[in-house]
Amino acid sequence: xxxxxxxxxxxxxxxxxSLLVGGAKLxxxxxxxxxxxxEAKSGALFLNLGxxxxxxxxxxxxxxxxxxxxxxxxxxxxxxxxxxxxxxxLLLNLPALVVIVLAYIWAGLTEVAAIAAIAINKLPTAVVTxxxxxxxxxxxxxxxxxxxxxxxxxxxxxxVLPQLAPYVAAAARSGLALIWKIVLVAELLGRSNGVGFExxxxxxxxxxPLLLAYSLSFAAVVLVIETALVQPFxxxxxxxxxxxx
Amino acid sequence: MQLEAVITGKAYxxxxxxxxxxxxxxxxxxxxxxxxxxxxxxxCGKSTLLRILSGLDxxxxxxxxxxxxxxxxxxxxxxxxxxxxxxEDNIRLAAPGVDEAKLSALFDVLxxxxxxxxxxxxxSLGLARRVALARALAVEPDFLILDEPxxxxxxxxxxxxxxxxxxxxxxxxMLTLLVTHNLDDAVRLGDRLFLLSARPARLLRTHSIDxxxxxxxxxxxxxxxxxxxRLDLPNR
Ligand SMILES: Nc1ncnc2c1ncn2[C@@H]1O[C@H](COP(=O)(O)OP(=O)(O)O)[C@@H](O)[C@H]1O
Ligand SMILES: [Mg+2]
Numbered sequence: 170x171x172x173x174x175x176x177x178x179x180x181x182x183x184x185x186x187s188l189l190v191g192g193a194k195l196x197x198x199x200x201x202x203x204x205x206x207x208e209a210k211s212g213a214l215f216l217n218l219g220x221x222x223x224x225x226x227x228x229x230x231x232x233x234x235x236x237x238x239x240x241x242x243x244x245x246x247x248x249x250x251x252x253x254x255x256x257x258x259l260l261l262n263l264p265a266l267v268v269i270v271l272a273y274i275w276a277g278l279t280e281v282a283a284i285a286a287i288a289i290n291k292l293p294t295a296v297v298t299x300x301x302x303x304x305x306x307x308x309x310x311x312x313x314x315x316x317x318x319x320x321x322x323x324x325x326x327x328x329v330l331p332q333l334a335p336y337v338a339a340a341a342r343s344g345l346a347l348i349w350k351i352v353l354v355a356e357l358l359g360r361s362n363g364v365g366f367e368x369x370x371x372x373x374x375x376x377x378p379l380l381l382a383y384s385l386s387f388a389a390v391v392l393v394i395e396t397a398l399v400q401p402f403x404x405x406x407x408x409x410x411x412x413x414x
Numbered sequence: 415m416q417l418e419a420v421i422t423g424k425a426y427x428x429x430x431x432x433x434x435x436x437x438x439x440x441x442x443x444x445x446x447x448x449x450x451x452x453x454x455x456x457x458c459g460k461s462t463l464l465r466i467l468s469g470l471d472x473x474x475x476x477x478x479x480x481x482x483x484x485x486x487x488x489x490x491x492x493x494x495x496x497x498x499x500x501x502e503d504n505i506r507l508a509a510p511g512v513d514e515a516k517l518s519a520l521f522d523v524l525x526x527x528x529x530x531x532x533x534x535x536x537x538s539l540g541l542a543r544r545v546a547l548a549r550a551l552a553v554e555p556d557f558l559i560l561d562e563p564x565x566x567x568x569x570x571x572x573x574x575x576x577x578x579x580x581x582x583x584x585x586x587x588m589l590t591l592l593v594t595h596n597l598d599d600a601v602r603l604g605d606r607l608f609l610l611s612a613r614p615a616r617l618l619r620t621h622s623i624d625x626x627x628x629x630x631x632x633x634x635x636x637x638x639x640x641x642x643x644r645l646d647l648p649n650r
Contacts, residue, residue, distance in 0.1 A: 309490070309494050310494060312465075312470050312494075313494040313508075316468055316469075316470060317486070317487075317488070317509075317549075317553060318485075319507070319508070323507070327499065328496065331498040
């Protein structure tokens with residue numbers, strides 16, 4: 170209920186502001202809605218949202234898989250940690266824009282370059298989080314698994330993974346937030362479809378209703394995915410904790 | 415099956431590189447069917463010794479021989495259950511071969527039947543210990559290791575668990591090694607007592623109790639305790 174009121178206040182504020190500054194600079198809500206409907210009818214909205222979502226999914230999966238594996242390895246093996254650390258610091262401090270531009274220069278304006286660039290931006294934080302999680306693994310439980318001769322796979326699945334799960338969830342959450350932002354930049358700079366590309370087009374044409382139409386649709390998709398996928402996952406992995414009380 | 419250990423030293427090194435001796439000279443041997451008791455003051459190195467004997471710690475001076483295929487069931491000083499698995503799953507994960515009959519029998523003896531589907535965080539320390547004990551026995555061990563299984567339980571609970579341990583040990587021929595710093599528990603459960611000095615632990619003497627556990631009367635137990643007390647162990 171409170172949320173609804175809050176959204177209504179936002180809409181009203183927007184409307185009043187558009188009356189004050191003039192519809193050319195800030196179109197009123199109905200104009201943006203009309204732009205959304207037009208794009209939806211032509212199918213372009215869904216095509217572009219789909220292209221962006223596909224890029225997000227692929228780069229997210231890539232970064233999470235690699236990040237978890239590398240983070241686990243660096244957390245377990247001293248040598249790997251010492252060798253990997255300088256790379257990690259470099260990647261952490263490299264601006265996203267630099268990675269994207271370099272990827273396009275080296276690999277061309279291709280899908281692979283875009284997805285790789287997005288994944289590389291997310292990778293170091295996933296590695297750091299998972300390394301942290303691996304370092305926090307309880308050695309007492311490792312010993313238990315050793316004494317009772319758990320096979321490797323079983324020990325990983327039943328002893329290690331449940332301890333890492335909260336860290337995986339944290340990395341997923343922060344990583345997704347990062348990817349939502351970066352994917353648009355990558356599309357703006359080097360792709361010919363996707364939400365970022367359309368926003369670039371709207372910017373060049375000064376078509377503000379179109380710009381807002383894509384921005385808001387995208388934000389809505391992000392919101393739905395966060396609440397429908399990410400939050401339930403977080404609850405699920407820490408379910409056994411809630412029974413502690 | 416037989417356990418032979420000749421340990422001549424074990425030290426931990428701290429971050430500053432200083433050596434911290436935990437074990438001195440400890441020699442012990444134990445045969446299948448026997449219950450050995452490591453008895454010594456708190457902090458003398460008993461848990462450290464168990465980690466060496468179980469093969470968890472290979473960084474020591476000396477030699478331990480134990481059949482390599484020996485199945486080990488261990489009750490650590492803390493229960494070390496997986497918090498995200500139920501009591502039953504904790505046991506089945508460690509002992510995939512355990513059948514329902516065996517499991518029920520264990521739960522019966524240890525009075526755990528009502529707690530099968532509980533999670534470790536829902537258990538008291540006494541219950542968690544019993545689950546750890548059930549897990550160790552469910553693997554049908556050749557070598558059972560119990561690290562202070564009766565510590566920090568109130569007297570009545572400790573006595574009951576001691577009785578349960580005695581029953582379970584009687585039910586299977588295996589090598590059992592138990593750690594305690596309670597002389598009464600040592601005398602009631604053990605066949606061979608290994609008396610250890612304060613840290614760094616040195617084997618002071620070995621004391622065999624010939625009378626079978628079940629035949630030991632209160633008078634026998636008192637007599638053995640008096641005998642051992644005369645050795646004035648704490649001051650050696
Ligand atoms: N991993 C470790 N690193 C450094 N010192 C340790 C470690 N584990 C145990 N110690 C030290 O070794 C000594 C013996 O410990 P422990 O074997 O647990 O004693 P006990 O089981 O007889 O009470 C203690 O002084 C303890 O502080
Ligand atoms: Mg101990």
